[in-house]
Amino acid sequence: MKVVQFAETGGSDVLKLADVPKPSPKPTEVLIKVEYSGVNFIDTYRRTGLYPVPLPCITGLEAAGVIEALGAEVAPEYKLKVGDRVGAWVQGSAAEYAVAAAKYVLHLPSHVSTRDGAAVLLQGLTALTLLRDAHEVKPGETILVQAAAGGTGGMLVQIGKALGATVIGTTSTEAKAETARANGCDHVIIYKEKDVEEEVMKMTEGKGCHAVYSGIGKATAEADLNMTRRKGTFVTFGNSSGAIESVKPLDLAKNNVKLVRPTLFNYLIEREDFVTRSSELLALVEKGAVKVNIGGEYALADVGKAQDALVSQKTVGKLVIKI
Ligand SMILES: NC(=O)c1ccc[n+]([C@@H]2O[C@H](COP(=O)([O-])OP(=O)(O)OC[C@H]3O[C@@H](n4cnc5c(N)ncnc54)[C@H](OP(=O)(O)O)[C@@H]3O)[C@@H](O)[C@H]2O)c1
Structure with a gap:
């Protein structure tokens, strides 16, 4: 064969x-x-x-x-x-x-x-387990999905919406932003045009998101953590830009953030x-x-x-x- x-x-x-x-x-x-x-x-x-x-x-x-x-x-x-x-x-x-x-x-x-x-x-099961098992999204919560036009990101947006969340997505380009909107994002930030952290903080009245879902890895790790609200969850599930090395346990104390790094197979x-x-x-x-x-x-x-x-x-x- x-x-x-x-x-x-x-x-x-x-x-x-x-x-x-x-x-x-x-x-x-x-x-x-x-x-x-x-x-x-x-x-x-x-x-x-x-x-x-x-x-x-x-x-x-x-x-x-x-x-x-x-x-x-x-x-x-x-x-x-x-x-x-x-x-x-x-x-x-x-x-x-x-x-x-x-x-x-x-x-x-x-x-x-x-x-x-x-x-x-x-990708569908990844998104579902991240939204149900890594951080159980509740209706009315605000979540951030990085790469919202991608395969896994697209699933996270759609299922996140189905679970009643407000979804902020990020993409590199306007063409991808259109896909992210079609996936159901309430807000899309084009990160090549605007500072994502600044925009997310404005949209959430300075609080940040209940959960941040990021498969990007090292390029966005620090911002991802900063955009997670007090007692929220930073779900890092991939290394598209390389594996995270910079985030330390003590960094979580600033907002009592939960950090999870799951794989689908282990769920x-x-x-x-x-x-x-x-x-x-x-x-x-x-x-x-x-x-x-x-x-x-x-x-x-x-x-x-x-x-x-x-x-x-x-x-x-x-x-x-x-x-
Ligand atoms: N933990 C698990 O069990 C699990 C399971 C499935 C997938 N994943 C992870 O989920 C992530 C997404 O996987 P996918 O297959 O669905 O891919 P994808 O999201 O369809 O493609 C990756 C997207 O990430 C964005 N990106 C930002 N910076 C990047 C960089 N430096 N290099 C490449 N892409 C970059 C790009 O979107 P923009 O152009 O909009 O930036 C790109 O289109 C991966 O990190 C993967 O490992 C994890």
């Missing part, structure tokens, strides 16, 4: 289209014929070595397609069978076939295509949590509260181009790979 993999860490040039044997599912795994693979920032952290992985490594962590085979010990209560349309977290989704742990395989309802399934699962270790949050997400998609915004579709051979576009701030919404 064809895959895109890397045998050494580095830039997107280390990604190679290769032929490898089609895998067989282990007893508790499911073999999926992949139709779409989602592109995520984490793919670039693994490729560059920021998050070390065993090599060679097939890139991509998110697939949607059709079940081709099941391991002998897949729990019957999951009700998975050959031919089912599913979305899944898998290691190595940029491939014609991928094996996934059965506990992370989910039926796609008829209203969700495999294209949208590969687009919504990882959803158990099948029950994965299914509960996924059902919640898919229900929001079904009622139209969350719209899947696909910013680009690439061929398997162009995975590197997709990853480059993502890290160079050229994208809005979600990028997918058509297998």
